[in-house]
Each structure stands twice: as C-alpha cells, then as structure tokens.
Amino acid sequence: MAEQRATIPGRVFAVMKEEARASSNLIKSIISIYGNRIEALFDSRATHSFISKECVDRLKLELKELPIIIKVTTPSGLSSNTSRACQRVEIVFEDRVSVIDLICIFIKGIDVIVGTDWLTANNATLNYARKLVSLPMSLTRTTSTEQLRFLSVVQAKKLINQGYNAYIVVCTASSVYDNGI
Template structure:
C-alpha cells in the first residue's frame, strides 16, 4: 500500500518481473508525464497473455507506508487491481533483502536505515471476503497481497462429487439409456 500524489495506490513487490510497471489508470488519473520508449517492449503477463508496452514514467516519487521512495523507470501498462509493480530492477536498486520464512522484505535506500515490510503470518487465520470488499479496502489503504497460483493436477470429476446431482443417482444415471421399446400405441383421438 502507498500513496502517489495523495492518491492511495496498491504496490506489489514482484521478484518474477525483470522490470517495474505503473498502471495506465494512475498515469491518466494523475496526469503523469510519460516518455516514449526507444523500442517497444513485449511483456508476458502471469496468466499467459502478451502486452505491448510503449511508454514509461521517470523518477516517480511515492510513499509506501512511512517510506518515501523513487522509481526511476516505471513502464506504463494496463493493469487491474495493482497500481505499481516493483520488479527486480527496482528491488536490486534499493538493496531489497527477501526473507521467505519470515515473510519479510527489507529495503535499504541510500542514507537511511533498512525499512522492513511484513506479510501475513502463516499461523494467523484469515477471513474470506468478496472481491468488491477487497477492492474497497485496498482503496482505503488496507494492505493487500496478490498471489498467482497455477495447478497442474487435473482430477476427474465424478457424479458423486457434484453437490446436488449426487443426491439423485437414479435420475442421473452414469450412462444414457438405450432405445426403448413401445408396448402399445393408441392412435385414437379424444
């Protein structure tokens, strides 16, 4: 969480990103100056799509909690739910130390003592909220954590696993019935 020109923003530390990004929404909403990139950049998103990036913002100063930071090169990209992604370029420049077991990132900006950011402890029970509630809370300045998971284990679903269908196995048989025989046919009209 942070603020950029008094606007609450969602900041994501992303060790999987080589570059840092700012949302097109932030750029437009705050009328930030942009520079055209010398070469178009094709970015692969975590969900498999590709996005062409043609602009960047330089020397953007924002607050992350009490820490004032500068991002020297943020590439402008359309994003949902995240306003700034700080990739390895920014993390390296700010001497980020990541302690996975402690769920902590420590930043050491020049001339200041290290600032530590903590994630939610694993033993703390978290409540499930809707996406709308989460978005509202994020905009109010509550901390948020974005995780992208991908699973490969495809399990065959059985009719017994479906909540309502499993209660009526005689109505929903495993196979389709074969052709039926007609015992008698009454063609008279009433």
C-alpha cells in the same frame, strides 16, 4: 517507411487482482507516489516495474514514448507490447525517497507492480512467509525531514519480530598514554 524500434522482453507475474490474490509469491504493500498512497505489488519475478493506465490518469503522471518496445508476457502466455512509461517517478517506501521507472501496461485492479529493477537497485529483501518487504537499515535517512534516530531495545525487538534483519555493531576505543617512564 515506418521507423523500426528494438523490442526487448519483459515479464510480469500478475496483470489482474485475482491472479495476484492466488499467488504466494507476491507481496502487497503501500508506497507513496508524489504524496498519494498507492497499493503496490512487489514481484521479484517481474523484469521491470509497471503502472496501470488508470493510475497514470488518476495521478496525472506524464507518459513518455520510449525508444524501444517492451513485449510483456505473463506465465499464462498472454503478451502485449508497450512503448510508454513514466520515467524517474519519485516514490517513498519505508520513509525512503527513491526514483522508479514505471512501464505503462494494462493491469486490472492493480495500480503498481514493483519489479526486479527497483528491488535490486534498492537492495530490497522480500520475506514471502511474513509478506514483508524491507530495505537495509541505514543511519542516514534519505527523506529531508528526518534526522538520525536510534532505536530502543523494545523498538528493535518489534522490528525483528516483523521480519527485519538486525545486526549488532560493537565499537571500542582505548588510549595509551606514555608518561615517559
């Protein structure tokens, strides 16, 4: 008797490049997977992050069998089952290193779809009007080669104009000396 595995739902907005081009709710950007520049779609409506079999083969990534089956559906009603994934894949986006689990599905003309799982875990903000994905600014960078850096006013203005959020932190210090009078 064949082993029964649980099936969980998955959702993705586009599985073909043509569908992605037609949507105003997808953002295209570049990520790096193990040093390889990869075009990725950022989709806040995708329940998981996905990778094409073609990209898995090109990057020689290891596919593992999952203990569950994921039934992936699209808004057009198409669905397919998958149980294979590349787990804990190291990616770099905005000079930050993180890991992502990528479910392998049939995608035509798209390498990677970054879904809600990664977006939420990394507190990403999607600006659909400007087609930008941004991560919260931090003083400690996660790449080992970068050191703490400060921005000039000109650099800060440029980032703000690109859609990044900006916050001003003002700190003051004072000391009071008691001369014993």
